[in-house]
Amino acid sequence: MKKQKPPEFEADFTERTVSSEVAYDGGLLKVMRDAIRLPDGAPAWREYVVHPGAVMMLAFVDADTILLERQYRYPQRRHFIELPAGKLEPDEAPLATAKRELVEECGFEAAHWWKIATLHPSIGYSTEAIHLYGARDLRNVGAKLDVGEHLETFPARLDDALEWVRDGIITDTKTALGLMWWALWKNDGA
């Protein structure tokens, strides 16, 4: 069957900003509360977290093996297995963040990088975008964890990590998606 585009949508559900204010700014989380107009003109409000954006990396130790991390995630009160990831610093380009975080968290530089996808993990209440990169030809240069940052990095076969997603051992959505993307489509830039 021929590949289909999405249907031609006629309805415009755009919500218009009336006013915007910082409702909370606690150091990690900045919450906006905006007065808006719904598409039918009715007044309403929207609350959301302003996020600087993040990166995530499929870092290949060899063709079948990537780097994973294990760390404690306080909001969920348990340890998670995740792909390496990190937040953009102000004015930092996503690829620069990816290179910086792969060194800081995992202790590796990569000779070859490529973009895989951009994703939006929490469209209901956050401005966050996650930029997914691939990296290969790794060289160990030693990790530089931030003070107070506690995590361990370990290599895993992609096929095993995918089974951990299927079995519910990996439940972090971004990590699951990164692994599944590779399983389905690999990537032309690799």
Add this chain to the structure above:
Amino acid sequence: MKKQKPPEFEADFTERTVSSEVAYDGGLLKVMRDAIRLPDGAPAWREYVVHPGAVMMLAFVDADTILLERQYRYPQRRHFIELPAGKLEPDEAPLATAKRELVEECGFEAAHWWKIATLHPSIGYSTEAIHLYGARDLRNVGAKLDVGEHLETFPARLDDALEWVRDGIITDTKTALGLMWWALWKNDGA
């Protein structure tokens, strides 16, 4: 090669709660700010959104076709194509939420439901869990959108929707993951 479990981890990175307080409660978003102790005993703090949990549905019109929605997501200032989803009401079981939201948003009841996975979309700053269900044997009973809720539902072939993920037309992480899960693994309960 034999299927591997994750390595035996020795490090315990558990962060202990010292005190917990509501830092912001705006109606949609409730933000906690907790004083904690890091695994090395040092004091620190954690900020995170308390979320009631959510459901997402792969609702099958036929074996190759599911329901999608299009709606405007104000935090990202654009329309998104998404799988049907919704938040748990207080004391509501996830499957009950899934059944309720499939009627309210899409106008369908389903004779057969099954659980696919539980996922955590924002482990860095939210308690949210998303429960993914499958639904089939649909019957149109008419949608009941909440006041101020503007969205349209449309059927799409799974193969097409997967291409929209790959092409960057679908970037909502939960939706992409739901579609990719089905592509990779289907589900025994279906």
